[in-house]
Amino acid sequence: MTSLEKIIHLAYQSKYECTNDKSRAFTDFDFSKIETLGQGTKHDMCTLSSSPRIANRSEILQDVDRPINFHSFTTTGCSVLLFKTLFTNYCTHDCKYCQNSTEYNGHKKIYSYTPEELAKVTISLYKRNYIDGLFLSSGINSDENTTTEKMIETIKILKERYNFSGYIHFKVLPGVSYEYIKQASEIVDRLSINIETPNNNYLSELSSTKNYMKDILKRQNFIKKLEFKKKLPYGQTTQLVIGACGESDFEIFNRVIREYKEMMLKRVYYSAFNPIQGTPLEKTSEQPMWREHRLYQLDWLYRIYDFSEKEIKIAFNEDGFLNNKDPKLQIALNTLDSGIDPNEASYEELIRVPGIGPKSAYRIINFRKRNNIFKREQLLKLGVRIKSASPFLKINGAEYIKIDNWIESNS
Ligand code: SF4
Structure with missing residues (x-):
């Protein structure tokens, strides 16, 4: 049933x-x-x-x-x-x-x-x-x-x-x-x-x-x-229908920021447009679920990770749309030139590394009060997604892989 x-x-x-x-x-x-x-x-x-x-x-x-x-x-x-x-x-x-x-x-x-x-x-x-x-x-x-x-x-x-x-x-x-x-x-x-x-x-x-x-x-x-x-x-919360009338992700996000700032909303929800037979928009293309998903990720970066509007704008292409790629990774690739040392980085620097979220950033900061981080496996135990984070980390001066090399091997 x-x-x-x-x-x-x-x-x-x-x-x-x-x-x-x-x-x-x-x-x-x-x-x-x-x-x-x-x-x-x-x-x-x-x-x-x-x-x-x-x-x-x-x-x-x-x-x-x-x-x-x-x-x-x-x-x-x-x-x-x-x-x-x-x-x-x-x-x-x-x-x-x-x-x-x-x-x-x-x-x-x-x-x-x-x-x-x-x-x-x-x-x-x-x-x-x-x-x-x-x-x-x-x-x-x-x-x-x-x-x-x-x-x-x-x-x-x-x-x-x-x-x-x-x-x-x-x-x-x-x-x-x-x-x-x-x-x-x-x-x-x-x-x-x-x-x-x-x-x-x-x-x-x-x-x-x-x-x-x-x-x-x-x-x-x-x-x-x-x-x-x-x-x-x-x-209070609200919701947007995504993609029913050609609006760009950038326009959506500008409105969302105003909603959080001016209306003090707790949450914004996104619903990818899905045409319903018999309605005037029945022939309009369905929006991919990944678009909704990427908007949730941006929302998360803004609300929870406290990324600035300027940083978030990096994730949009010149037409104001998101690609089906992790926006945090897009932003990191455009803003981080070399690895960050988890033994020295601030909380704000740590959470900008793909694979490190607020919880793992706090765990790293607590851990290093007592211990030195000298290998990647220690970070794994602290909840870091090593595969995503490695190109952006430098542990005690040693980079596992340079960002440029990582981009090359993943392009
Ligand atoms: S038509 Fe649908 S979306 Fe519009 S006000 Fe009525 S219930 Fe809400």
């Missing part, structure tokens, strides 16, 4: 016995809505579809294709399993890439939960320890405020009636009023609104109904202000 089938099965099992409430909210419930509304969140990311440690496409797809249960990595680094769903798959917007858009309405059956139904499906799964939390997104039925009101009502039923204490990631709908964002911020763990593209010009190519400044950036600013006042435990 797939995880989706298990979920439907479990929800069905709990038809008359979920929680202590015997009101039979599942009478006449159409269980196919669980599947359809779960599939509707397929392209909404709340975790890495690829990480610097996952380069293998099959592993990436395993994660991306799981529409319901999804691991999300919170800021504390712990992993939670979420029930990902839309509240409704009807939408008044016309985003050309989206299977929930008005453009696609003729191709799909429209489903919506009632707050009571969704709360019951969620609590059934939660009480059986099948999920740790809920990722609640939605299309827009009638208008953004009415739909958000129902989404909030779902969370209130879950928390107040069923004492749900799991994690909640709540999608803010474009254009929704400040008052509803405020209400949501008081009862959920994380809020997000998708920016989708690097700027308004690109967004207007994809949607004639959404306004970048008014419907999205202004809402992000509301969330930022609310976060300052009453800390959302896991802050």
